[in-house]
Amino acid sequence: MNNRVVITGLGVVSPNGTDLAQFRQAIRNGVSGIRHDPQLEKLLFSCQIAGKPVIDNERLQQYFKPLELRGLESTGIMYGVIAGLDAWKDAGLEPVDTDGTPDWDSGSVFGTGTSGIDKFREAIYKVDALEIRKLGSTVVAQTMNSGVNAYLSGKLGLGNQVCTNSSACATGAESILMAYERIKTGRAVKMLAGSTSDSGPYIWGGFDALKVCPYRYNDKPEKGCRPMSATASGFVPGSGAGAMVLETLESALDRGARIYAEILGGHVNSGGQRGSGTMTAPNSSGVQRCITMALKEAGVDKQEVDVINAHLTATSKDVTEIKNWVAVLERSGKDFPYINSIKGMIGHCISAAGSIESVASVLQLAEGFIFPNINCEDLHPDIEKLVDPARIPTVCLEQKFNILAKASFGFGDVNACIIFKRYEHG
Amino acid sequence: MDKKELITELKTIVTPYAQDPEALDNIGEDTDFIKDLKINSANLVDVVLDVEEKFGIEIDNDSMAKMLSVKAAIEIIEDKLAGVDRK
Secondary structure: OOOOEEEEEEEEEEOOEOOHHHHHHHHHOOOOOEEEOHHHHHOOOOOOEEEOOOOOHHHHHOOOOHHHHOOOOOHHHHHHHHHHHHHHHHOOOOOOOOOOOOEOOEEEEEEEOOOOHHHHHHHHHHHHOOOHHHOOOOHHHHHOOOHHHHHHHHHHOEOOOEEOOOEOEOHHHHHHHHHHHHHHOOOOOEEEEEEEEOOOHHHHHHHHHOOOOOOOOOOOHHHOOOOOEOOOOOOOEEOEEEEEEEEEHHHHHHOOOOOOEEEEEEEEEEOOOOOOOOOOOOOHHHHHHHHHHHHHHHOOOHHHOOEEEOOOOOOOHHHHHHHHHHHHHOOOEOOOOEEEOOHHHHOEOHHHHHHHHHHHHHHHHHHOEEOOOOOOOOEOHHHHOOEOHHHOOOOOEEOOOOEEEEEEEEOOOEEEEEEEEEOOOO | OOHHHHHHHHHHHHOOOOOOHHHHHOOOOOOEOOOOOOOOHHHHHHHHHHHHHHHOOOOOHHHHHHOOEHHHHHHHHHHHHHOOOOO
């Protein structure tokens, strides 16, 4: 089996737009979703700004039953369920009737790094206060990593593989590739693919302690995350979820679905924490190999890459990432592809980063635009030496193109790269 | 509090968990939480917690295991309110 795999549905809950229409508008216009966070200030965080989606109760009630909303503290599950159900609907698909047969041909790979960290905190306090009997019935469902997928698959009636992957900041890109493989090899017809990340101090605190987040922008949050900038000083923590429906080209054509783009291939690997690789830094050989293998699997030549949607978190490693792309593609200066990073607008959404950014990538391909990089008006001089500034757009470019490479890298020295292609209808 | 009042209170408590609206409308002493109201068994612990909160009582594990119907719930609540531990 070697099915062609296309994307027919998108859903997103991002700090700068909590549905697809808002998100499209925001990324086209370089709208920041990073705000000052009073809770982080109260808790004496160095970095008191964050990218947090704003979801009100009215919206939640459209996706969760009143009983499910009682004691629901897992923000990651909220974001993931909204993005996942939105993607399913966007693909023109309906949930299986509650008394119907599971949809054996449809599954979900929906990743996360933690689940329900606020629920966990509540549960830990109760256990320690000898109140275990007061935990209620949903602590397990909300705090198991696969919780988001358990909610999603129940709501949709999915009967194929339902699995939660976890690979730090590469999680979302990996989810999409796992779902892609399952369809490509004929073991599923449709797969929901995506990832989510909890919000709040208990998930972001560890990064603040590592001193990898900027602390000079608490009074000007939208300027805080500065990928590729000379004044980049760390990543702003974010959260949210991204989701897409993947299916065989055959199934999409049969049911007359709108096709956003095709996945040509991709690769995941690890740098093994050898060479320059550590727990927190990538081994450049691993990164380069990951991109090379992704292009090879996709059957795409280095010269064919039109746009890179990069990982670029706004740390000193941005220069390293650019060097790796230059080395792999053997392209630089004016010959380098267009490159952008959404993190200037929404921060680093951790385990949700890869999926939110893939939704942004697919929108660009399908609709023919390249969103602007914000906060890199002072391009890093080492990047400027390698890439012509015209290839790093700071305003939205209206431009059709064919091939986009999306990469995500994560703690533990793990890498993922997906090659998306514009789909020609007819 | 008489039986009728207790049933009314119980009805309010189980409403969010009951998945059979018709059985809920006709709730009576003989109503079974799982068989009739179709309450998910995992939610029975939530029902117990809500009962404890409403009546200011504490329901031990043995009583909790028996609390599967309106009738059993009423007996347990009445006992606890009367401070009797019927074993």
